[in-house]
Amino acid sequence: MTQVDTLIEEARTLGLFKAHAPFEVHCSNCHSRLDPAGDCSSCGLIGRPETDLAKRSRSDPTVVEKLLRVQIAKRRAYRPVKAGRETA
Numbered sequence: 001m002t003q004v005d006t007l008i009e010e011a012r013t014l015g016l017f018k019a020h021a022p023f024e025v026h027c028s029n030c031h032s033r034l035d036p037a038g039d040c041s042s043c044g045l046i047g048r049p050e051t052d053l054a055k056r057s058r059s060d061p062t063v064v065e066k067l068l069r070v071q072i073a074k075r076r077a078y079r080p081v082k083a084g085r086e087t088a
């Protein structure tokens with residue numbers, strides 16, 4: 001298992017993969033504005049299917065690895081405003 005595989009699995013566990021329509025501009029999780037790539041910089045949501053990243057990681061492992069690390073860190077730091085206590 002590669003580093004990227006491990007990160008993809010971690011992101012999946014955190015529920016970060018939520019592919020949405022190409023015209024969608026707001027995060028389906030926290031409703032923040034998505035960045036141009038379709039990812040959420042507030043809660044770490046990744047607006048692309050897991051398979052896309054897995055495919056991309058074959059040509060661009062460092063880019064994908066960095067993206068996953070950043071988004072996972074964001075989700076870990078993210079605290080929903082109204083969802084009460086979350087212990088993760």
Ligand SMILES: [Zn+2]
Pocket residue numbers: 027028029030031032040041042043044045
């Ligand atoms: Zn979000």
